Amino acid sequence: xxxxxxxxxNASYDYMPKVYQILKxxxxxxxxxxxxxxxxxxLKVFKNRKRFFDDDIKLNEVLxxxxxxxxxxxxxxxxxxx
Numbered sequence: 801x802x803x804x805x806x807x808x809x810n811a812s813y814d815y816m817p818k819v820y821q822i823l824k825x826x827x828x829x830x831x832x833x834x835x836x837x838x839x840x841x842x843l844k845v846f847k848n849r850k851r852f853f854d855d856d857i858k859l860n861e862v863l864x865x866x867x868x869x870x871x872x873x874x875x876x877x878x879x880x881x882x
Contacts (some may be wrong), residue, residue, distance in 0.1 A: 832858040 822830040835858070836851040837844040846853045 830860075832860045835859055835862065 817833045820832050821828055821835065834853045834856065837855045837857070846852075857873060
């Protein structure tokens with residue numbers, strides 16, 4: 801929810817996030833985008849600085865469960881409207 805609010809209301813999330821690549825033996829084995837660190841459900845902040853990436857939260861690891869939860873909630877909503 802914090803990331804959603806940051807993007808929608810503050811429009812301050814990276815508009816061009818860095819895509820990291822891991823190469824092994826000259827072959828691409830992984831691409832990922834890091835999500836900012838959260839503390840108690842809010843972006844970690846130090847003075848005026850936000851968006852630390854020390855926790856190494858990869859979007860490609862979090863996205864499947866977020867997508868599944870979204871579709872489950874959508875189905876529940878549609879079923880309750882019927």
